[in-house]
Amino acid sequence: MIPALGLLVGLxxxxxxxxxxxxxxxxxxxxxxxxxxxxxxxxxxAVLDGIFNDKVFVVSFLSNVVVAAFIVFLGxxxxxxxxxxxxxxxxxxxxxxxxxxxxxxxxxxx
Amino acid sequence: xxxTHSHRPDGSMTLITEMMERPLDPGYAAxxxxxxxSGLPAATSHQGPMLVAIAVLIGAVLATSALALRAPTTSARxxxxxxxxxxxxxxxxxxxxxxxxAGLRDEINKAQATALSQQSQSGLAxxxxxxELVTGTxxxxxxxxxxxxxxxxxxxxxxxxxRLATAxxxxxxxxxxxxxxxxxxxxxxxxxxxxNGHRLTERAAIxxxxxxxxxxxxxxxxxxxxxxxxxxxxxxxxxxxNDGGSYLQSLKSNNGIRGDIQARDPVVIPGxxxxxxxxxxxxxxxxxxxxxxxxxGRAPANTAAQSTEASP
Numbered sequence: 001m002i003p004a005l006g007l008l009v010g011l012x013x014x015x016x017x018x019x020x021x022x023x024x025x026x027x028x029x030x031x032x033x034x035x036x037x038x039x040x041x042x043x044x045x046a047v048l049d050g051i052f053n054d055k056v057f058v059v060s061f062l063s064n065v066v067v068a069a070f071i072v073f074l075g076x077x078x079x080x081x082x083x084x085x086x087x088x089x090x091x092x093x094x095x096x097x098x099x100x101x102x103x104x105x106x107x108x109x110x
Numbered sequence: 111x112x113x114t115h116s117h118r119p120d121g122s123m124t125l126i127t128e129m130m131e132r133p134l135d136p137g138y139a140a141x142x143x144x145x146x147x148s149g150l151p152a153a154t155s156h157q158g159p160m161l162v163a164i165a166v167l168i169g170a171v172l173a174t175s176a177l178a179l180r181a182p183t184t185s186a187r188x189x190x191x192x193x194x195x196x197x198x199x200x201x202x203x204x205x206x207x208x209x210x211x212a213g214l215r216d217e218i219n220k221a222q223a224t225a226l227s228q229q230s231q232s233g234l235a236x237x238x239x240x241x242e243l244v245t246g247t248x249x250x251x252x253x254x255x256x257x258x259x260x261x262x263x264x265x266x267x268x269x270x271x272x273r274l275a276t277a278x279x280x281x282x283x284x285x286x287x288x289x290x291x292x293x294x295x296x297x298x299x300x301x302x303x304x305x306n307g308h309r310l311t312e313r314a315a316i317x318x319x320x321x322x323x324x325x326x327x328x329x330x331x332x333x334x335x336x337x338x339x340x341x342x343x344x345x346x347x348x349x350x351x352n353d354g355g356s357y358l359q360s361l362k363s364n365n366g367i368r369g370d371i372q373a374r375d376p377v378v379i380p381g382x383x384x385x386x387x388x389x390x391x392x393x394x395x396x397x398x399x400x401x402x403x404x405x406x407g408r409a410p411a412n413t414a415a416q417s418t419e420a421s422p
Contacts, residue, residue, distance in 0.1 A: 002157050003165040010169020014177070019170075021178040029175035036168045042135055051142035052153045054161045060135045061164055 007040075027081065028069045031088055035064035038092045041099040048106040068092070212381075215247070246311040246382055250302050252339040253375035255346055257291065257358075259283050260333035262366030280365045283334055285318040287361060288325075291336065292316065294354010298345050300338035302379045306330045309382035326382065333368075342373040 021029060039061035046052040068088045075084030142152040219242075226235040242248045262281025288305065295303055303310045308325045310316075315326070322329040338345065349355045349371075361367040 003161050006162040006165030007169040010166035010171075011173045012169075013166070014170040014173025018177055019174055021174060026178060029171075029179055032171055033175050036171055040168060042138075046135075046138045047153070049138075050153050051138045053138055053141040053145070054154050054158045056135060056137040056141050058160055058164050060137060061168070 027076065027085070028072055031068040031072050031085055032065050034089055034092045034096075035068045036061065038095050038099075039064055041096050041103065045099045045102050045106075048103060064092075246302060246309050248381045249378060250339060250381075251376045251378045252301070253342045253373070254300070254337060254339040254377040254379075255295075255342065255349070256372045256374050256377060257295075257336040257338070258333050258368075258370045258372075259287070259291070259336070259358075260368040262368065281367060283323070283332065283367055285316050285323045287357070287367070288323060288334060288336070289316050290357045291354045294349055294352050294357065295336065295338045295340075295345070297352050297354065298340070298348035300340040300345060302339045304337045304379045306335055307380055309380055311382050314382070337377050337379055339377060339379055342375065346371060346373060 039057065042060065043052065043057045046057070071088055072081055072085045075081035145154075146152050222238065223235060226238070239248075243250060261283055292303055292305070292310065305316070305325045308314070308328055308330075310325070315324075317324050319329070323334070324330070350359075358369050362369050
């Protein structure tokens with residue numbers, strides 16, 4: 001419950017402070033969002049599975065974001081940035097969907 | 111590859127299998143197992159300060175990126191709508207100015223008429239109205255033709271190679287078509303012509319700007335209605351026989367462009383406020399009398415002669 005409140009607080013902070021994102025960092029924002037969502041849904045599923053571990057959650061979130069950003073950065077240097085970000089989005093999107101499906105089975109038994 | 115390969119038929123797709131079947135980070139299971147081995151419960155508390163900090167961070171990232179990535183499109187849209195608004199405002203302004211000009215012109219005409227009648231110079235008044243009629247500054251009416259042109263129906267070109275079709279769509283009316291048809295109408299003896307309500311005076315141009323056809327610098331929307339005043343019988347016969355008519359016929363049969371000619375009596379053709387002549391001066395000769403106030407002899411002879419002689 002407290003992490004969910006933290007999430008809301010973070011949303012409010014982002015909405016009201018409206019921090020300016022430097023232009024060079026903007027291509028990484030969608031990737032960061034997808035990686036963060038993947039970590040969140042993975043964490044929720046682990047909670048429901050009864051094997052949640054806060055250290056694993058934090059490390060997996062940070063490493064997801066860093067690796068995804070690095071892949072996109074590398075792609076930009078190689079001239080295939082948009083293709084690689086599509087790849088990252090597809091992989092993380094599939095994970096998000098199957099984690100959400102598992103959460104749904106836990107919650108609704110369906 | 112060898113006899114000792116895995117039993118799974120999809121063994122060559124380990125990457126996809128891994129992704130589909132184990133979406134959860136394997137770290138969770140490993141951590142839970144090691145905690146159970148050391149006698150702790152499998153799951154840790156999910157109220158830790160680090161966890162809350164990360165949750166705040168994730169929320170901030172979500173909100174920030176939503177705002178940051180949405181902003182460029184909205185600002186572009188704002189600029190676009192601002193530009194559209196300016197165009198519309200300018201056009202409305204131009205229209206109101208045109209109406210103002212028309213109103214003022216009416217006043218001038220009335221004042222001229224009263225002045226000329228007071229000085230009992232009915233010859234000048236008659237001259238003036240004749241010249242106005244010829245130069246197309248006043249609306250005219252009379253028997254004539256109404257020629258409606260429109261692009262070919264879309265499905266007529268459906269099986270054409272789309273790349274060729276974007277290069278040149280043969281079923282689309284272009285400025286050249288209008289030019290040739292209008293020239294054919296003049297040739298057939300039309301006395302006044304308007305296209306979609308824009309009078310073709312001696313200084314009117316039909317031209318292309320991007321995808322749009324411009325007449326008198328105003329973009330036209332289809333269908334294109336060409337109205338011509340002239341003797342209805344001879345006008346339609348002569349037009350059908352000359353270049354303009356045959357060109358229209360080939361447009362209709364080859365390109366599927368829809369064209370329709372109707373004789374009507376009467377048709378009304380609006381006037382177009384005459385553009386002021388800045389450079390052209392009348393040539394002093396026995397035929398054209400010098401206008402008071404202009405210095406004779408300074409005008410370039412040929413162009414001035416043409417501009418005074420050019421009448422529809």
